[in-house]
Every structure is written in C-alpha cells, then in structure tokens.
Amino acid sequence: MSLLFKGHDLRPVLAEAIANQCHVILVKDHGVYCLAEQGERQACGRQKLIAYAVGCNPGVDTFDDWWALARNELGGDDFGEHFDPHSEVFTRILNGEDDLELAATATQLMLRTVSP
Template sequence: MSLRFKGAELRPVLAEAVSNCCRVILAKDQGVYFLAERGERRPEDSRQKLLAYAVDCNPDVDPFDDWWELARSELGGDDFGEHFDPKSQVFARILHSEDDLELSATATHLTLKPVAPTPGDN
C-alpha cells in the first residue's frame, strides 16, 4: 500500500521551503504530513501554518482510529521526522505540475513518486 499527498496541498509547503532555503520534513506524529523546516507560524497558537497531510491521515478531519491505524500500518508505530531537499527531482516535479505524491515505505526505505491526481481531486 501507500499514502497519497494531494499536490494542491503539497505545493504551498514546497514553495515555502524553497523560498526559505530550508528542507521539507515528512512527520509522523499527530497524523502524517509534510511541512517546511522554517515556515510561517499561526499567531493564535504558534503552530506551523502550512501543513500537507496525507489523504486520510489528518487528525483535524479524519476519525482518530482511522488515521492512526493507516499511519501505523504504512509507517510503523514510532513517531519520526525525515528531512528532504525540496529541490530534489520528485519535489520539483510536484511543484511544477498537477501531480500528487505517493509515499510507500519498507522497514529501511521511503519511496516518493509523482502520480497523476485522481479524478475529482485537486
């Protein structure tokens, strides 16, 4: 299986990372999401403003048991953060296309690949 990140939600995060000359982080804790290493914060609670959640792994909209089980089954039980260069080939393609991003994982590797958006999305 795999997780999907909608390109329309991921592109602003990538653009923020590029403009701030920083890395993009894949985080698995309260959901699964990408964020810029140095991003704008919300004034009301100082949380990062731009987050791109994996489809069905957003704790603000998806039921806890559903997103937690999906995140655990795809990425394991431990929380983590993995850093990536937003100028890498896969992220550059996402940034300059309508593609979504697919994330798959093994015990030792994360694989990122652009995929065509599903009809009706983005």
C-alpha cells in the first residue's frame, strides 16, 4: 500500500524549500505531512505551508481514520525524514502536474510520481 500527496498541495512546500535553500521534511506524528525545514510561520508559531498525505490530515480526517492509516503505512513510531528538494522526483512534481506516492518497508521509504 502507499500514501498519496497531491501535487497541488506539495508544490508550494517544494518551492519554499528551494527558495530557503533547505530540506523538505516528511513527518509522521500528528498526521503525515511534508514541510520546508525553514518555512514561513503563522502568528501562532505553526508552519504556514504544510502538505498532508491524503487521509492523514488531523484537521480534516477523523482521528481513528488518519491514525490507523498512518500506522498501517509507516508503523507506530513518529519520525522526520529529510529530503533534497532538488531530487528528481520533487523536480518532476514542481514542474508538472504529478502527485507523489510514498511507500514504505521496515527499512526504506520510496517516493515516486504518479499521474493525478
């Protein structure tokens, strides 16, 4: 199985990471999301641009649903994984219309573009 990040949600995060010359971070904690390592913040201190995986957004999806999906796909531990925003997969998303598919094994995270 896998998780899906919509390209239209991810593109602003990628652009922010490139503009700030920093990594994109994939996070699994209170949801599953991507954000720029150094991004603009809201007045409350929360990162402004966040791209949630479909079905793993606590602001939209019920707790039991997003928590079970995140646990099934990525395991029970919280984590943050850094990625180069200039990688081929992110460049394709930034310059096109593709979405991002995230799959995981016990030892690897795999990213690939998929057509919407």
